[in-house]
Amino acid sequence: MSIAFLLTTLVVVVTPGTGVVYTLAAGLSHGRRASVVAAFACTLGTVPHVVATVTGLAALLHASAVAFEVVKYLGVAYLLYMAWSTLRDKEALVVEDAAAGPQPVGRVIVSGVLLNVLNPKLTMFFVAFLPQFVPTGQEGSVAAMLRLSAVFMGMTFAVFVAYGLCAAAVRGHVLGRPRVMAGIRRVFAVSFLGLGAKLAVA
Template sequence: MSPTFLLTTLAVVATPGTGVLYTLAAGLSHGRRASLVAAFGCALGVLPHLAATLTGLAALLRTSTLAFEALKYLGAGYLLYLAWTALRATDAPAVDGGGPRPAARVITSAVLVNLLNPKLTVFFVAFLPQFVPAGAPDSLGTMGRLGAVFVALTFVVFAAYGVCAAAVRDRVLARPRVMAGIHRASAACFVGLSAWLAVS
């Protein structure tokens, strides 16, 4: 496997975006387990984009303006929902007062974060083929393996982000104003990402 592919993938995955932000929020609000579950969910959310690339659906998104715009605005709307959820959380200093958040709910939200991001599909269409030799007899298999590496690195990097956030959670929870500020900052970031997705 090309070192260039690994380095490029690592750079792309490590760049903070909606998935990283969601995983950090899960670690700060609900602890290490929730951050790992969120990282797993974000990694799962990459799989449909990979499948779309391998089956040619991504080409439809690129050629159909209506389909691409619909997915884009769904993603922007979901980010606004996450921003609203973060703002609501500022009203409750004890963010874990109701016990740990159900894993299924965390995974569902994490999957949606990446699933409703059409940029991932476009990225796969433009990125993966560059590392598949022209005329290779098993081009789909090669793309599938490279995609699996991307998914695995997504989980590892996001999990590292989440675990680091969970490690400082107790200190943050001891300062309700800091936690409230983090929720507001998260909401602002989600709104900004939503606006960027909508106009890009």
């Protein structure tokens, strides 16, 4: 495993995107437990991309403009939905006190997984980047791709957990400040909207 692979993967993972925004929102609104669950969900959302790449489905998306556009605009639609729901549903970003019940794990996982499943950038990452570090025409190429994918997923989880825990650490400073929370809600809504717009014109 080369240093170039590790460094490039780290840059891709650290760069803020939909998963980072979602994990930050979970940590800020519901604390450390929710942030770790969100990070796990976003990491789990990369599994279909790995499977698609290994089985050759990603190559079809890469070759077929129609298939890629369908996936892309499904992702755009979901990002726009996340922006709308974040702005509309005040319970989606509320700092809870100690007596409040925890955020349902299922809801956090489903949203996180969908965000990354509908992210065509991940498929393009596995199609365009991973093969450069996998020996072609040799035995063990599938195993090598799976190992590299596992490293990518592990790095994704670690970085996202760090983002989420940092957000959870400052959530106490916004307790009892509804105006601050309203402003943060708008920031996350605009972030999802901006990411959706960026994906739409990519």
